[in-house]
Amino acid sequence: MGTFEGGSTGLAGSESSTSEGVLGTSSGSSGQLETTGDGTSSGAPSASSSDGVGADGTEGTSTGSPPGEPEICDGIDNDLDGLVDEVGAENAQCDTCTLFQGEGQAWWACTQNKGWETARARCEEYGAQLAIVPDEASQNLLLENVMGMGTFFWIGGRRDDSMSPWGWVDGSAFVYDAWAPTQPDNIDPGQHCVRMTVGLTPPDWFDGAWDDFFCNDGQFYVCAAPHTL
Ligand SMILES: [Ca+2]
Numbered sequence: 001m002g003t004f005e006g007g008s009t010g011l012a013g014s015e016s017s018t019s020e021g022v023l024g025t026s027s028g029s030s031g032q033l034e035t036t037g038d039g040t041s042s043g044a045p046s047a048s049s050s051d052g053v054g055a056d057g058t059e060g061t062s063t064g065s066p067p068g069e070p071e072i073c074d075g076i077d078n079d080l081d082g083l084v085d086e087v088g089a090e091n092a093q094c095d096t097c098t099l100f101q102g103e104g105q106a107w108w109a110c111t112q113n114k115g116w117e118t119a120r121a122r123c124e125e126y127g128a129q130l131a132i133v134p135d136e137a138s139q140n141l142l143l144e145n146v147m148g149m150g151t152f153f154w155i156g157g158r159r160d161d162s163m164s165p166w167g168w169v170d171g172s173a174f175v176y177d178a179w180a181p182t183q184p185d186n187i188d189p190g191q192h193c194v195r196m197t198v199g200l201t202p203p204d205w206f207d208g209a210w211d212d213f214f215c216n217d218g219q220f221y222v223c224a225a226p227h228t229l
């Protein structure tokens with residue numbers, strides 16, 4: 001149930017070295033989705049005090065969590081956080097978006113056509129941003145999770161104009177890329193945003209190949225937050 005909410009309180013205790021294990025990169029994707037990312041194993045003595053009923057007796061939703069109910073897909077802001085039906089750990093598929101997790105991130109694949117800027121704003125409502133694809137592992141994870149959902153998905157790549165370099169929504173430069181062999185072509189000048197393609201015809205295309213396209217065109221989109229839920 002409310003595991004990830006309650007878990008954080010247990011860490012606060014009387015442990016002195018607070019700032020120590022925060023950066024512990026949770027590399028091993030051991031399939032445990034419930035823990036609260038930070039400081040999983042560093043110096044903590046016997047864990048397990050966090051789940052279930054704490055020393056203070058109260059169960060589950062105590063003081064730290066929002067006053068509402070867990071968010072469900074019903075058109076109502078159940079958890080009173082200002083967002084209606086936001087997709088999260090306990091609401092994994094709603095509002096055309098499907099949550100998946102991996103590579104230390106939470107990703108939302110959304111099958112509603114939006115312009116790139118609108119999609120970016122929508123991602124921010126999830127505490128995320130249009131997906132940044134820093135390496136092949138992320139590319140493959142993204143591809144396998146959107147496969148079958150559609151053909152075109154905005155990711156967080158763009159450029160200011162035809163003379164500008166490509167970069168990510170957070171301002172960082174491309175390190176890895178997966179352009180299709182014939183892309184980017186800016187075929188009708190003004191293709192300044194990046195979409196991932198799925199299911200187009202080889203050899204010009206491969207599954208997951210990137211294409212430059214018109215930012216105002218409605219496409220499905222993928223968001224990512226730099227942490228798991
Ligand atoms: Ca909500």
Ligand SMILES: [Ca+2]
Pocket residue numbers: 071072073074075076077078084085086
């Ligand atoms: Ca709801």
